Amino acid sequence: MGCSSCTCSCGGCISPPGSVGIIGGGIAGLSLAALLAQRGNRVTVYEAHEPGGKLRRFTHEGLRFDTGPSLFTFPGVWRRLLSRLVEADPLDLRPLPGGLGTHHTPFGSVPLPVPTAHPLYPHWRRYVDEVAPLLPHVETLLTTPPHLTSAAFLRASTALGRVTFPHPSAESWLRSRRFPPALHHALAVHSLNAGVGPGQGSVLYALLPALMAGDVSRPAKGMGAVLDALLAFCAARDVQVLSQTPVTDLRELAHHDRIVSAVDPSRLARLLGERVPDRPLTVSGVALYARLPEHLRGRLLVTSVVTPSDYARFAAAMQVRALPPDTLALVHADASLSDEGQLALLLTAPASGRAYAVDHPWVQGQVRRVEEVLGVSGLLSGDAGVLALTPEYFVRGGAVGGAIYGQAWPAWRSGPFHPQPYRRSGRLWQVGTGVHPGGGLPAVLGGALIVDRLMNRA
Ligand SMILES: Cc1cc2nc3c(=O)[nH]c(=O)nc-3n(C[C@H](O)[C@H](O)[C@H](O)COP(=O)(O)OP(=O)(O)OC[C@H]3O[C@@H](n4cnc5c(N)ncnc54)[C@H](O)[C@@H]3O)c2cc1C
CATH class of the missing domain: 3.30.70 (Alpha-Beta Plaits)
Structure with missing residues (x-):
């Protein structure tokens, strides 16, 4: 039964609304803020600098730049966020000519997706066909809490297992497929979406070019439009977004019923006075x-x-x-x-932290x-x-050494599909990069959808 004071339309909220403090006003913090406010919570976002995090609108010498992401992928995840917020899409997404772009490898240049007239097309086709059984499940995997009791999640995980088993890494999977070197090399680069090389990244990242299915776009007014949209969704729901307000001690947020960390997990560890685990860093x-x-x-x-x-x-x-x-x-x-x-x-x-x-x-x-x-x-x-x-700039955003995807996970748990430490303790939750490693905006937005759902059923 839905909670009586909930203002969202899901009909399934169990937690009564209350006050939520979110540390970090990047894409993860802002999207979760809008979702929680939609359910009637009073939400405050504490942002150390300006909202946006890695995706910021900068004006430099009279020119406006949108920093961070340039490719908008898996638009279905964005549409699920809009649907949960009951909002129309303000982005006006435009397909990017050339999709993922031309990949210049030591073995030759490969446009991805590979066009039909290209000599590598038959090999690309074989690759796409192998990955195809996973296609209907990608959005589910990106947006569904990984519960073994969820039939959709189980179907999706089974499909993932069927395509990737028994390979531990992107490199191992690609090698087993014996693609021509140029295609192999071009596909392998996508493991960098997890911030690690193909020998370390999970197979999933080698599948991304097929899973994106050529659906690569950007908003007509630039990627900064994603930030503008999230800020507008927050404003419409009375979310307080406090710029230049770093959280330096969790006790500052003690008056909130629930706290969400939307900063790098290593920064949260420091706020909790914990030792930061010694793991390799992403790039x-x-x-x-x-x-x-x-x-x-x-x-x-x-x-x-x-x-x-x-x-x-x-x-x-x-x-x-x-x-x-x-x-x-x-x-x-x-x-x-x-x-x-x-x-x-x-x-x-x-991730040396250097400028x-x-x-x-x-x-x-x-x-x-x-x-x-x-x-x-x-x-x-x-x-x-x-x-x-530079890495020094990314350090200021909260990541050790400026590692864009935080600390690296072992390949078997480096996808956004593995259960993550969403809930740190009774009223402390986590979202964002590092909790949903790799994958960029889809993983971060999908993670916000997952955590919103989990928080409201806890
Ligand atoms: C160069 C580059 C290119 C990229 N390209 C793509 C791409 O093409 N497509 C794609 O999908 N993704 C891409 N990404 C990844 C994508 O930008 C990120 O995954 C996403 O923006 C991360 O959002 P986030 O909210 O998790 O983290 P962040 O953006 O890091 O947000 C964290 C926020 O927390 C704040 N903060 C930190 N400490 C505190 C504190 N103590 N108190 C208060 N606030 C604090 C920070 O100032 C920051 O605003 C790219 C990233 C980079 C850097």
């Missing part, structure tokens, strides 16, 4: 944002991916927090986003490598300055 990055230079308009694809030449060497460097000789680079050149066009160059870097400036020799070397591979020059020569976000 960090150097994210460079600039005006799209005039001479490159129309010459660059929207998304280009330049892979590391050797994943084992790359992963070994990341593990000891050293700079790899060559790294994963994602170039996102969006001429349609504003009058000026925007260029984002994201270089994967170790590698644009003129750092390693950064310069990687930019030159990307230019050579793409056959262009002057990538960062747009007439405004370059905004550089």
Whole structure:
């Protein structure tokens, strides 16, 4: 039976509404705030800086940049959030030309999804067919509490097991399929969605290109529209979002009935006075944002991916927090986003917590490598300055060493589908990156849907 003061339409709330304090106003904290407020809770979000976390709207030298994600995937998860909030979709999602982009590997270039006329298409088709049984279950897995009593969850987990068994890692699964080296190398790069190399990442990440089924988009007004939408949903439900309000002691939140940590679990551990477990870290990055230079308009694809030449060497460097000789680079050149066009160059870097400036020799070397591979020059020569976000910046957002996905999990539990420590104790809960490792926005939004449901049935 539904709780009488609940304002949502699920009819299944058991916990009476009360006061909830959420630590962290990133995408996870804001989406959960809106969901809990929808159920009649009084919600306050405490944000150390400005809302958005890794997805922020920055103005730099007169230009507006949306930082963090550039690809919006698994839109069904977003639609489930809208449905729970009874909101129309404000995003106006536009398909990104070229889908996941052209992947430049040492064995040749591979557009993903592979077009029918491409010589690798038959192998891509075989890959897509193998992954197909999992397709109907992905949204369920991303948005359903992993309970063994849930028939939908069991069906989805069985489908996942059938596709991936008995392989412990993305690399092992790919090797067993004997794809041509260029396709193998291009698919393997997607294990970086878990922040680790293909030898460490779960098989699931090697399946992502097929599971996304070419449905890669971005809001017409840029990824910042996701943040704008969540802030509007929060405002409409009287959520208090307090900027520049870091939580330094959990006792500050003692007056709330329930507390949710939407910050990196290692930061929560510190707030609880616990020792941070000694686990390897996921990767960090150097994210460079600039005006799209005039001479490159129309010459660059929207998304280009330049892979590391050797994943084992790359992963070994990341593990000891050293700079790899060559790294994963994602170039996102969006001429349609504003009058000026925007260029984002994201270089994967170790979670060293260091500030590698644009003129750092390693950064310069990687930019030159990307230019050579793409056959262009002057990538960062747009007439405004370059905004550089480095591992040091990501440390300020709360992650040890600036690790974008927090500490690394072993492959067997590194997907967003494994039971996570959602509930830390009676009234303390967790959501967001690190609790739903990898996967970016879909995992974080799906995690908020899961935790909202669990909290209201606890
Ligand atoms: C360069 C880059 C590219 C990416 N590309 C993609 C992509 O293409 N597609 C995709 O889906 N995902 C992508 N992602 C991942 C995606 O951006 C993240 O998964 C998501 O934004 C994480 O949201 P979050 O709320 O869990 O964490 P965060 O964004 O880290 O939010 C945590 C918030 O907590 C605040 N905080 C920390 N400590 C405290 C404290 N003590 N008190 C109060 N507040 C505190 C921080 O300031 C921050 O605002 C990318 C990320 C990066 C960095």
